[in-house]
Amino acid sequence: MRAFKKVILIMLAVSLPLFFLTLLVKGASAExxxxxxxxxxxxxxxxxxxxxxxxxxxxxxxxxxxxxxxxxxxxxxxxxxxxxxxxxxxxxxxxxxxxxxxxxxxxxxxxxxxxxxxxx
Ligand code: HEC
Structure with missing residues (x-):
């Protein structure tokens, strides 16, 4: 169960910055x-x-x-x-x-x- 939690945390740590990065890139191309x-x-x-x-x-x-x-x-x-x-x-x-x-x-x-x- 602890390993599972770790995996979730790592996934979050990777995907959240990626998510905000896509927002930034989108903003840049709209301009x-x-x-x-x-x-x-x-x-x-x-x-x-x-x-x-x-x-x-x-x-x-x-x-x-x-x-x-x-x-x-x-x-x-x-x-x-x-x-x-x-x-x-x-x-x-x-x-x-x-x-x-x-x-x-x-x-x-x-x-x-x-x-x-x-x-x-
Ligand atoms: C379908 C073709 C076409 C497109 C697309 C077009 N133009 Fe023109 N443009 C012309 C023609 C034809 C004239 C001459 C119009 C007239 O008789 O005053 C002209 C004239 C102009 C003039 C005046 C130039 C002068 O020496 O008197 C400007 C400034 C201009 N266009 C800017 C633009 C801009 C900015 C765009 C894009 C947003 C654009 N045009 C898109 C065909 C076009």
């Missing part, structure tokens, strides 16, 4: 970086900050500023309200809209700051 968020939401149309649909509207500083998109808030605004929805036929399709349900304000700002610091 995505601006770069990761950019990759999963924007890079399909903006690989390396380009614009595969409208080459005059890349994410690089010169294009952005020519189009009056200067601050992080301006970029968030573009995600929330990217302009006219694409209608067919036309030369290129428009940018898809990202509302708060798709990308939270916090995440949107992270993406915007990533763009500002990455594509000059």
């Amino acid at each position: 995505e970086t601006g770069e990761a968020l950019f990759r999963s939401n924007c890079a399909s149309c903006h690989p390396d900050g380009d614009n595969i649909l409208n080459p005059k509207k890349t994410l690089r500083k010169t294009d952005r500023e020519a189009n009056k998109i200067v601050t992080a808030e301006d970029i968030v605004q573009k995600m929330r309200n990217p302009g006219p929805a694409p209608t067919h036929p036309q030369e290129w399709a428009g940018m898809k809209m990202f509302d708060k349900n798709k990308i939270s304000d916090d995440d949107a700002l992270k993406i915007a700051n990533y763009i500002l610091k990455t594509f000059n």
Whole structure:
């Protein structure tokens, strides 16, 4: 019986820290970086900050500023309200809209700051 108790104790001693470790790891992955968020939401149309649909509207500083998109808030605004929805036929399709349900304000700002610091 004493051996049995020991086994239980050892199992607890091993599994409890493991349990808390999984919680930590989960917490870390839920917090995505601006770069990761950019990759999963924007890079399909903006690989390396380009614009595969409208080459005059890349994410690089010169294009952005020519189009009056200067601050992080301006970029968030573009995600929330990217302009006219694409209608067919036309030369290129428009940018898809990202509302708060798709990308939270916090995440949107992270993406915007990533763009500002990455594509000059
Ligand atoms: C379906 C393709 C597509 C996706 C996905 C997309 N974009 Fe765009 N993006 C476009 C197009 C097309 C434009 C040009 C829109 C216009 O006419 O103003 C654009 C323009 C922009 C501009 C303005 C650039 C400039 O020089 O005027 C910013 C900033 C931008 N996108 C950010 C983002 C961010 C951030 C994401 C991800 C959250 C994203 N885009 C996802 C297609 C896309």
